[in-house]
Structures are given as C-alpha cells and as structure tokens.
Amino acid sequence: MTPILNVEHLTRIHGKGCDRCLTSTGPEHDTNICPHCGSVVAVADASFQLHRGEVLGIMGESGSGKSSLVKMLYFDDQPTSGRATYDLDGQSHDLFSLNEAQQRRLRDTAMGMVYQNPSLGLNFDISAGGNIAERLLMSDELRYGVIREKARALLARTEVPPARMDELPRNFSGGMQQRVQIARALSTGAPLLFLDEVTTGLDLSVQARILDLIMELQEESGVSMLVVTHDLGVVRHLTTRTIVMKYGRIIESGLTDQILEDPQAAYTQQLVSSAL
Amino acid sequence: MFPTDTMAQGHEGAEYGFAFLDEDAKRELRRSIFKAVCIPGHQVPYASREMPIARGFGTGGMQVTLALLGPRDCVKVIDQGADDSVNAANIRAFFSLTCPGVSGTTLTEAASVIQTRHRIPELPLRNDQILVFQVPYPDPLVLVEPNAATRRRMHGRADYARLWVKLYEDMVAFDEITISHRYPTRINGHYIIDPSPIPRYDVPKLHQADCLYLFGAGREKRIYAVPPHTDAIPITFADVPFTVEEFIDRKTGKRHCCRRCGATDSFLDEFPDEDGNRVFQCSDAAYCDSRLMQQEAAE
C-alpha cells in the first residue's frame, strides 16, 4: 500500500548557503551551523514515509529540526530542496510543485495542524466556535446551521464545555486552548494531522488527558499523524514508529518500543536514559 | 466624454486645465478606471492628487468624476440622497467652475455623471450614466486583517473566510447579520468590495445594472468598479438570506410611507418632526420632488 506521505531528501537551510553546508554540519560535526557561511541547516536530507492510519513520532532535543520539518509539510515554510508527496484518495500530490492556491486548498481541506503555541493555531479575537467555523468556511461550507452544529459537536468531542463555545479562547486555560486547536484541526475530516509539542508546558494531569483524547480520536477516525515531541512519554503514549533527529538529520528510526528499549545511536541512548 | 485640453481661467488669474487636474493626472486616473472596469471589484491604485478640499470629503470621488467629465456632460452631486447639502452644492459648484460647458442638475434622469456619498438614486440608472461613489474605506478586509500586503494577497486568492467568520460571530451574538452599511459584496464571483456606506437597501442595485459604478477612495488612493451587467452579491450564508431595510410600522404591520410624497417604494430617512413624532421621508430628494411634481401636475 502506498504511504500517505512520502518525504524524500527534504532540506531547509536558513541563510545564503554554500556548497559545503551539508558536509560541514550534522551530528558528527556537533553543529547545525555551517562554519564556512554561517547558514543554519535546520533540516538536511530527511527521508521517511508515513503510512495510512499510522502515528509516527519525531523525537529529538530542542533545535534538532523537528518543527522545521512539519512546517514545510504544512506549507508554513518552504524547503531549500527535496520532495514530498501526499497521497489523497488515490491521487498523488507533489507538495512543493503545487502552486500557492493548490497548496492552500490542500492545507485547508486535507491537513490539520496543532501548534505548541495556541496563538499560532487559533485566532484569539474570535470565539472558540468561530475558530472552527473559519476552518469549515475555508473548505466552502457556507450553511450557518451546519457550521454551528459541526462546531458544537467537535468541541463536545474534544471536551470543551458547550457553554464556552461562544467565548474567546484567549480566556481559556492552556489545556482548553489545545482542545480547541485539536477540534479545529479535525473539523474538515482531514486524513493527515501534524501535532507539534501539543502538550508541552501543560500540567501533567492535563497532558495525560489530552494524550488520551488524541489516542481516542485517532482510533475513531484512523487519521494519520506526525507527532513532534521532545518528550519520551508522548512518544511512548502515542506512536508506533519513531524518527530521531539531531542537528537536522534523521539519525535513527524504527518501532517506538524498540527504540526506547534498545536505542542504537549513542544520542538516542542518552535521550532515553536521561528521561528515565 | 473624455475632453481634450481646453484651458480655463480660474480665480485670480490662476490657470488650470479643463476639469482642474492636469492632463497627466487625468490620463493616469483614466488608466486606473479602465483597469478597474476590466477587473471588476479589484482595487486599483492610482496617484491621488492634491485637491482644494481636505481628503475625507470625497476627493477620491471628485478625481474620478473630473477624469470623466467632458464639456457636454451633465453632472449631479448627492450627499445622503440630497442635492442641496453644503457638501454636495460645493462640489457641484466646483465642477461648474472648473469644467466650462458642463451643466449641473438635480434630476437623476438628466445626469450623465452622478457623484454620490452614501446613496444610490431610486430611479434605475441607464447604460449612458455613470455613478461615482465617494469612498472612505475601500477595503472590506481591514476589519479582519491589519497588514495591507496580506490583505492584497488575500484578495488575490479570494481568501475571504474571515469575512464570513465575522458574519458567523454576528449570527451567534444577535441571531442576524447586523451590518447596516458598507455591506461586503462579491463582484463577478471573485473580489469582495466595500460598496461605501450605502444602506443595505441599495446593495441589490449594484447587481446586473445597466449603468457603470465607479468607486474612488482619495485617502487610500484606490479606484474600483462594478461594470454594467456584472454580478454583485452581498455575502451571506446559504441558509441566511440577505435582507434589506423594510421600514415596517410595528403598530400597523404596514410599510411607513414618505410624509411628503407618500412613496412606499423608497429608502426612508427617519427623524422627529416639530412635535417630536417619528416621521419618515424619502432620502432621495430628487425622487421625492419629482413625485410631488407629478402629483401636482395630475391635480
């Protein structure tokens, strides 16, 4: 079966770049900054596949390029080079050769993103329901009654009290804001979801409840997910397969259980042992 | 219409070309007007000239009108439907002074160019007439997006979901869409315009009209157009119909009528009379007057 997402040699260099950027950075050089030109190699030559219905973890310490990777796939940022194809209903979309309108269309209707910082994923000046409405409107749902009903149902599903539907999310707790973001990301029934550090900074009990919710939603809908985190607990809780990144490179990948029990790379061993 | 340069003498011997603006300025305006007509609803930038009145008093509309007028034109100027307000009268006088040959009129049917603030005349306009709006705020997206470059991109790709979110929030709060003026209207299936502060009542007149509508915003330096026979659809939800002011008297359930001419088919201004009673009167003074004249003639 074709993977839903096939990423090949994806690279993102911040700065003017030079022909030695890739050979002078990475784990063996202990840096992601090119000593010759000063450019930051955020992601280098990343290749992986996400299978249909799979939850894939992207793990690594801060600055290793995890967010950069998903930002490109969600069209928040453009790669320096590389390719990614998204297989949607049997049709393959070459993500970075689409024009801007096609990219926006795909993102609005067939992708969802939950950011660590809710202010990136939500408009704090409109109500929680309005945030969901916006996403539905972007995918051409113009019936007020339907929008209202869907927003109500989605918020109920993500355990946001219906009474708070018409309030501004800026007044919500961090956990509640993440629930609204999740509801928004789910609203168009997209088969592909990106979650970037969605529980980072929340109370432990709140974290656990949100992870359970994500798990339940995934099992209900079979949505494919890329879950970015530096938290081993999240990886263990949600994912079946995991990629480990360091200085922009994928240094290890495999079944999450195996990686956690028997990490191969020294770096992964460090990550795992420091979390114990 | 477009005149060639005939020099006129102004006050105290100051010289200026026909229609006050120099020929370069008029050429630039006409280029922008043509472009606006070719891309219905698109806000076309132009170099706004200094006018002898302050920006915000209709300089955008005036420049468009001046670029259109030729010596055989007949111009009407209305402010909230009235020809005799100080503002309208001053602008009309300015046109007469700077455009030799151009006549002024208050009759809608006699005008070839009508400049307006806040209303569209009641009498349907013909294909040989142009209505020029004075526009204070040309961009409907300012309400949802502060950055001008982002707004331009949003217009380009018809990214208007956030305008609908405004309507959603309105429905949630009030159970109806409460926008009374400047109702966002989609032109030819793509661009959404701010039709200037006309009431909702006037919005349907933009749709598939015989005349040309031009919009001039002096402060923001933008011109846009709704050409004849073009779709102009006020935005709403599929299940929430767009409605216009109905002027229904809650006591009788019937429509209020104009206290002067008795019209029940016009946009009405409401104000207290000498005794403090609420009374209603046609906002379009020319329409009201012509009805009165007809009634007198019939008697």
Ligand SMILES: Nc1ncnc2c1ncn2[C@@H]1O[C@H](COP(=O)(O)OP(=O)(O)O)[C@@H](O)[C@H]1O
């Ligand atoms: N816009 C940018 N300009 C320059 N450097 C950037 C930019 N965005 C990210 N980086 C750098 O790229 C690297 C990877 O960042 P990021 O993807 O955010 O890491 P992570 O999400 O794994 O913490 C970091 O060194 C970061 O400083």
Ligand SMILES: [Mg+2]
């Ligand atoms: Mg990050």
Ligand SMILES: [Zn+2]
């Ligand atoms: Zn370099």
Ligand SMILES: [Zn+2]
């Ligand atoms: Zn009347």
